[in-house]
Amino acid sequence: MRRRKFLAGTAALGAVPALAQANQSPAARERSPDLPARFTPSAWATRKTGYTPFAVPDYFTFASDLAVERNVTGKPHTGKVLAAVQAHSDDIPLFCGGTVAKLIDEGYAGYLIRVSNDEASGTTLGHGVAQNESDAQNVGKQLGCRKTISFYYRNHRMDDGAIIELRARLIFLFRVLRVNTIFTMDPYNHYDENPDHIVVGKAVEGACWMSGNRDYPEHYKAGLQPTHIQEKFYYARSPQGHNLVNRIVDVSSYIDVKTRANMANLIKGPAGNGGVRLREYLRAQGKRLPLLGNDDDTANFQYVKHFLMEDFRVLGQQFGIGYAEAFRYIGPDTPYLDRIRRAALEQSVAL
Amino acid sequence: MQTIQPHRGSVFVAVHAHVAEVPHFGGGLCARLVAEGYTGFLVRTTNDESSGGKTAAQNILANETEHAAMAKALGFKDVFELSYCSHRMNEISPLELRGRLVFIFRLVKADVVLSFRPSSEGEPDSDRWITGRAVEEACQTAGSTNDFHEHAEAGILPHAVRQRYWFHARPGQAFNRVVDITPYLDKKIDAIVECRSQNGDAGSLLRARLAKEGRRLEMLGDDDRTADRAYVRQFLLEEFRAYAQGHGFDYAERFDYIGPPEDQSAKVEDYIAKNAVRMVR
Numbered sequence: 001m002r003r004r005k006f007l008a009g010t011a012a013l014g015a016v017p018a019l020a021q022a023n024q025s026p027a028a029r030e031r032s033p034d035l036p037a038r039f040t041p042s043a044w045a046t047r048k049t050g051y052t053p054f055a056v057p058d059y060f061t062f063a064s065d066l067a068v069e070r071n072v073t074g075k076p077h078t079g080k081v082l083a084a085v086q087a088h089s090d091d092i093p094l095f096c097g098g099t100v101a102k103l104i105d106e107g108y109a110g111y112l113i114r115v116s117n118d119e120a121s122g123t124t125l126g127h128g129v130a131q132n133e134s135d136a137q138n139v140g141k142q143l144g145c146r147k148t149i150s151f152y153y154r155n156h157r158m159d160d161g162a163i164i165e166l167r168a169r170l171i172f173l174f175r176v177l178r179v180n181t182i183f184t185m186d187p188y189n190h191y192d193e194n195p196d197h198i199v200v201g202k203a204v205e206g207a208c209w210m211s212g213n214r215d216y217p218e219h220y221k222a223g224l225q226p227t228h229i230q231e232k233f234y235y236a237r238s239p240q241g242h243n244l245v246n247r248i249v250d251v252s253s254y255i256d257v258k259t260r261a262n263m264a265n266l267i268k269g270p271a272g273n274g275g276v277r278l279r280e281y282l283r284a285q286g287k288r289l290p291l292l293g294n295d296d297d298t299a300n301f302q303y304v305k306h307f308l309m310e311d312f313r314v315l316g317q318q319f320g321i322g323y324a325e326a327f328r329y330i331g332p333d334t335p336y337l338d339r340i341r342r343a344a345l346e347q348s349v350a351l
Numbered sequence: 352m353q354t355i356q357p358h359r360g361s362v363f364v365a366v367h368a369h370v371a372e373v374p375h376f377g378g379g380l381c382a383r384l385v386a387e388g389y390t391g392f393l394v395r396t397t398n399d400e401s402s403g404g405k406t407a408a409q410n411i412l413a414n415e416t417e418h419a420a421m422a423k424a425l426g427f428k429d430v431f432e433l434s435y436c437s438h439r440m441n442e443i444s445p446l447e448l449r450g451r452l453v454f455i456f457r458l459v460k461a462d463v464v465l466s467f468r469p470s471s472e473g474e475p476d477s478d479r480w481i482t483g484r485a486v487e488e489a490c491q492t493a494g495s496t497n498d499f500h501e502h503a504e505a506g507i508l509p510h511a512v513r514q515r516y517w518f519h520a521r522p523g524q525a526f527n528r529v530v531d532i533t534p535y536l537d538k539k540i541d542a543i544v545e546c547r548s549q550n551g552d553a554g555s556l557l558r559a560r561l562a563k564e565g566r567r568l569e570m571l572g573d574d575d576r577t578a579d580r581a582y583v584r585q586f587l588l589e590e591f592r593a594y595a596q597g598h599g600f601d602y603a604e605r606f607d608y609i610g611p612p613e614d615q616s617a618k619v620e621d622y623i624a625k626n627a628v629r630m631v632r
Contacts, residue, residue: 149501162444169450169501176505218431218451222458222505 043242047318048311052270054094055311057238060326063246067329068319069099070250075107083174084145084183085113085204087158087196089136090269093261095235096183097143098251098312099325101258103181104144111177112140112148115166115200120155121268128155131267138264142257149173159195163203170207171216175224182208186234186243186328197237208232234328247329251312252322259305275303356388363463364456364512365427366394366486368478369402369437370418371549374542375587376518377465378425379532379604382539384463385426392459393418393427396448396482397437403548413548421545425538431455440481445488448481452489453499457507464490468517468607472524479520490515513612519605528608529594533601536588543587544579554582 035041043059084100086092092100092112104110114136122128133150140148151169153161173179185192187201208229210216220226236243251258262271279292279299291306292299309323316324363384367373373381373393385391399414400407415432422430433451435443456464467474467483474480492498494511502508519526532539544551555575561567570585571578588602595603 149504151501162446165444165447165450168447169499172454173501173504176501216451218433218455218458221429221431222454222507224505 046311047314048239049307049314051307051310053239054090054270055238055308056315056326057236057241057243059242060236060245061242063244066246066248068248068250068321070321071102071253072106077103077107080108080180081111081178082108082181082183083111083113083177083179084143085115085170085200087115087185087194087200088155088268089114089118089132089139090262090265090271091185091197091237092183093139093143093258093265094269095185095237096233096325096327097139097258097261098254098323099233099249099327100145100183101143101254101261102249102251105254108181110140110143110145111173111179112136112143112145113170113173114148114150115153115203116155116158116196117150117152118155118268128267132265135265135268139261142261142264144257153196156194156196158199161199163199163206166199166203167206167210168216170203171211172219172224174207174211174229175219175227178225178227179211179229180227181231181233182229183233183235186236186241188243188328189234189236190242191240192237193240194237201234205232228333230332232330234330235325244328245326247327248315248319248321249325249327250316250319250321250323251325252316255305255309255312255323258323259301259309262304262308263300270308271300271304273300274308275299275301278303356386358384359388361389361462362392362459363389363465364392364394364459364461366396366452366464366466366482368396368440368467368476368482369399369549370395370414370421371543371546371551372467372479372518372520373465374421374425374539374546376520377516377604377606378539378542379535379591379602380465380516380530380606381425381427382535382542383530383532386535389463390459391425391427392429392431392455392461393422393425394431394433394452394455396433396435396485397440397478398432398434399437399548401437405548410548414546417546417548417551421542424541424545429459435478438476438478440478443481445481445485448485449488449492450499452485453493454502454507456489456493456512457502457510460510461493461512463514463516464512465516465606466518467520468524471520473521474524483517487515513610515609517607517609519607524607526605526607528606529598529603530606531595531598531600531602532591532604533595536584536602539602540580540583540588543583544576550587551583552579553586554578554580557582 043061045059046056048056082103084092100110117129118132119125119128122131136150137148182204184204185197185201187205192198212226212228234243262269266272275292276296276299282288291302293302312323312325315326316322365373365377365381381391395418398411400411403410403413419430464486466486467479469484469487471480471483490512494509496509554571555578558571558578570581572581591602591604594605595601
């Protein structure tokens with residue numbers, strides 16, 4: 001907690017300024033005076049409100065060719081398929097729900113794949129598994145996904161299994177669903193405490209590459225075709241995550257969808273009935289916050305949007321946009337052979 | 352030779368680790384099942400890189416080619432190659448192997464499997480018992496709706512394997528079924544000789560050796576094909592011949608057979624029929 005307070009930035013906070021500014025440390029600034037001038041910082045300490053640990057990570061490293069992806073008109077992605085692969089029911093909605101919703105709105109067919117059974121959250125193990133199964137389905141619906149698929153590996157124990165087996169199942173699904181684009185936890189996310197995230201990220205990374213080649217030839221006997229994953233969006237876990245960021249996505253138009261997706265997680269993640277609980281807390285103090293409205297749905301919605309999503313707005317401010325999500329984006333392969341042929345043709349002489 | 356096909360529409364899958372195993376331990380039964388109407392599929396779990404006396408790469412290629420030829424000789428419809436490194440299957444994930452077998456059993460809708468006994472007493476080749484173990488597990492898992500449920504996305508649905516034939520591959524291994532393969536002996540020999548990298552060419556090699564020594568064996572004939580077949584018949588099938596004698600036929604293969612599970616629901620219905628009384632309202 002002290003660490004987060006120290007790193008809290010000097011962002012101008014809009015929606016709930018009084019509360020946000022109370023969390024700012026006077027010592028927080030762009031550059032620590034303790035860092036000698038001869039050193040160039042290699043990571044950027046993010047500005048955060050301190051309302052939730054599960055928004056943007058403590059640090060980002062930005063690439064020099066970073067691009068901001070903005071809204072596009074029409075449905076340019078019609079015919080394409082994305083798979084959002086998460087270890088737990090709250091990963092995708094928290095860290096990239098806005099971008100997933102955006103791409104689906106722009107024409108993608110979306111599939112949400114949950115790898116664990118989320119047993120670790122719930123009043124009992126069975127309750128956790130059952131409620132999260134239901135919640136994951138609702139998250140998928142809120143994001144506009146066609147289907148949510150769960151693999152049910154044990155929560156927080158995924159480093160116990162064979163990653164090759166998980167990778168094989170993902171290869172199968174990527175081929176069946178004809179996936180073009182994936183979202184997952186950055187497999188090189190530093191300092192992530194959760195072993196499930198790293199296992200899933202690594203399995204997805206391998207599956208993306210292998211689903212396009214000749215591995216698992218028995219799939220082809222079933223009529224499946226190799227599928228080439230053209231685009232990868234890797235997100236970092238917060239607060240400890242730290243990854244290389246080369247793509248900022250403006251999700252301002254989709255922040256309400258993202259908010260609803262997070263609300264769908266009733267027992268996992270920071271959303272759930274947080275708004276209702278805050279309203280009850282204030283009532284016990286003899287107070288009310290007009291933002292929270294007069295009904296449970298409004299209270300929960302406003303709580304998620306104006307507290308839990310606030311760090312994404314602060315991040316967006318740094319890039320001159322509203323709400324933002326950050327990714328290590330890996331685009332389509334360079335057409336090397338085409339380039340060689342083009343270069344060769346340009347330099348060729350007549351026979 | 353069977354002329355009627357009582358099993359038309361049924362499917363069997365023979366799963367072995369190395370090219371020559373199905374023809375040697377169950378080639379006669381496979382040929383018989385095909386003749387009786389079964390559609391057969393063959394699965395090889397290793398790449399046989401250790402067999403053939405050449406480089407690992409050359410062994411892999413030769414065994415792959417011979418595997419296809421052997422499958423054709425026995426009448427298999429198709430071959431699946433899983434290609435794990437030969438004699439190194441201890442290092443692979445049992446779950447991944449099982450998952451692949453579940454996929455194949457569901458895809459072809461396997462009713463019957465042939466493979467190694469999962470316990471494989473006295474078996475020094477770990478590839479064999481690892482394969483058998485995975486097959487046994489996959490037979491059950493293939494019928495489970497919740498296991499590998501993503502297969503349904505491709506329309507590949509749960510399908511339980513109901514009968515298993517485990518090879519009698521080593522002395523001391525249990526068996527409870529003896530199959531008369533006499534009418535299918537030629538098919539079995541045809542299949543074994545196709546496995547040239549795994550002793551299928553022993554006859555022609557022997558004939559060449561003897562020729563160098565200025566000698567010949569009448570039974571090896573005048574060409575390699577005849578020599579290979581004669582060698583297999585004379586030297587490699589002795590145990591199949593010897594065991595059959597006690598049963599009154601010429602050649603037999605032995606298996607530990609596990610049949611379809613008992614239908615519990617039929618028992619319940621039978622009990623209801625015998626004991627239920629009409630309710631008084």
